[in-house]
Amino acid sequence: MTLDLSWILLGLPAAFVLGWLASRLDLRQLRIENRRNPKAYFRGLNHLLNEQQDQAIDAFIEAVQNDPDTSELHFALGNLFRRRGEYERAVRVHEHLLSRADLSEADRQRAQHALALDYLKAGLLDRADEALLKLEGTPYQTQARLARLANAERARDWAQAAQIARQLDQTEAGSFSARLAHYLCEQAAEAVRRADLAQAHELLQQAIATSPESPRPRLELARLQTQQGRPEVACATLEAALAAAPAATPLIAQQLASAALACGRAAAVLARLQEAYAQQPSLDVLDAIVTLDAALQSGADSRGWYVRHLEREPSLVAAARWIAGEKLEHEQFHPLVQRALEHAVRPLLRYRCAACGFEAKQHFWQCPGCQAWDSYPARRVEEL
Numbered sequence: 581m582t583l584d585l586s587w588i589l590l591g592l593p594a595a596f597v598l599g600w601l602a603s604r605l606d607l608r609q610l611r612i613e614n615r616r617n618p619k620a621y622f623r624g625l626n627h628l629l630n631e632q633q634d635q636a637i638d639a640f641i642e643a644v645q646n647d648p649d650t651s652e653l654h655f656a657l658g659n660l661f662r663r664r665g666e667y668e669r670a671v672r673v674h675e676h677l678l679s680r681a682d683l684s685e686a687d688r689q690r691a692q693h694a695l696a697l698d699y700l701k702a703g704l705l706d707r708a709d710e711a712l713l714k715l716e717g718t719p720y721q722t723q724a725r726l727a728r729l730a731n732a733e734r735a736r737d738w739a740q741a742a743q744i745a746r747q748l749d750q751t752e753a754g755s756f757s758a759r760l761a762h763y764l765c766e767q768a769a770e771a772v773r774r775a776d777l778a779q780a781h782e783l784l785q786q787a788i789a790t791s792p793e794s795p796r797p798r799l800e801l802a803r804l805q806t807q808q809g810r811p812e813v814a815c816a817t818l819e820a821a822l823a824a825a826p827a828a829t830p831l832i833a834q835q836l837a838s839a840a841l842a843c844g845r846a847a848a849v850l851a852r853l854q855e856a857y858a859q860q861p862s863l864d865v866l867d868a869i870v871t872l873d874a875a876l877q878s879g880a881d882s883r884g885w886y887v888r889h890l891e892r893e894p895s896l897v898a899a900a901r902w903i904a905g906e907k908l909e910h911e912q913f914h915p916l917v918q919r920a921l922e923h924a925v926r927p928l929l930r931y932r933c934a935a936c937g938f939e940a941k942q943h944f945w946q947c948p949g950c951q952a953w954d955s956y957p958a959r960r961v962e963e964l
């Protein structure tokens with residue numbers, strides 16, 4: 581019995597010593613691994629700097645395997661995958677980060693943002709929207725809202741776009757009222773297609789109230805009023821547009837001239853357009869003036885307006901319009917000459933996006949080339 585007890589007394593300290601030795605061995609092993617990690621990390625960095633992305637990814641994967649807790653490495657790896665178009669792998673890395681319980685709040689938000697970018701780049705817009713919504717109330721909120729706005733525009737979901745624009749307008753991201761007016765106009769156009777004219781009216785009135793200096797809502801409201809056989813109301817709407825958005829006069833002039841002729845306000849509107857033309861000569865305003873002048877004094881030669889325009893500035897468009905009504909000495913060749921002139925004039929009558937240079941026969945509120953809003957000046961290519 582005494583012998584057994586002494587063995588136990590001796591054995592206990594020995595077990596402690598062995599345990600302590602084992603723990604030391606573990607620590608040593610860990611230190612060796614930790615020392616290895618930076619090596620793989622720096623190797624990856626070196627490859628990155630040499631633009632060898634494949635080798636960089638291999639090195640980073642090795643480093644991440646050795647130390648799965650390193651969040652910075654995960655971020656670097658995720659971004660690399662996304663840049664290379666390997667969205668599935670990027671998503672896996674960022675989802676793995678998000679699933680970690682020890683991640684700081686800032687890193688969690690960063691990972692959520694990175695995940696949203698993965699989905700955006702992959703074109704998975706529904707999932708991107710879901711991921712972006714989770715960034716509300718974080719420092720990424722404005723960025724996320726702008727991305728969701730671009731998504732809504734792409735999907736032509738104007739009600740959703742309007743809702744996000746309202747949120748953005750309330751934060752410090754700048755004024756979104758002009759954009760909001762466009763979204764309301766797009767919704768009004770949909771209502772017109774559904775033949776819901778009351779709803780279209782309501783939306784256009786909202787658009788005018790949202791952005792009083794935008795020409796589009798009043799132009800579209802006037803078109804609706806003309807369709808409903810109310811030219812005098814349309815004329816008043818267009819005159820208000822002229823006052824609110826003088827830079828858009830060339831876009832308003834022709835529609836205004838037609839409305840004025842239909843409601844007997846030609847003389848007053850002619851005077852108003854002449855005033856606008858004197859301040860800023862423009863081909864479209866000139867055409868509207870000629871239309872009104874010809875109607876008011878039938879039989880008179882209104883082409884004198886084109887000559888007066890040519891005195892102010894050289895314009896092939898004005899010259900072609902004047903020659904069209906002129907009697908030539910060899911009149912039998914006039915159609916041929918006129919055809920050649922019309923052909924030469926056509927490209928000069930286009931509108932050009934100031935942001936990307938895309939040219940179009942008609943004026944666009946949103947460029948079909950670069951998707952920018954209000955990037956088309958109201959003036960033709962010849963006048964730029």
Ligand SMILES: [Zn+2]
Nearest residue numbers: 933936947950
């Ligand atoms: Zn453009």
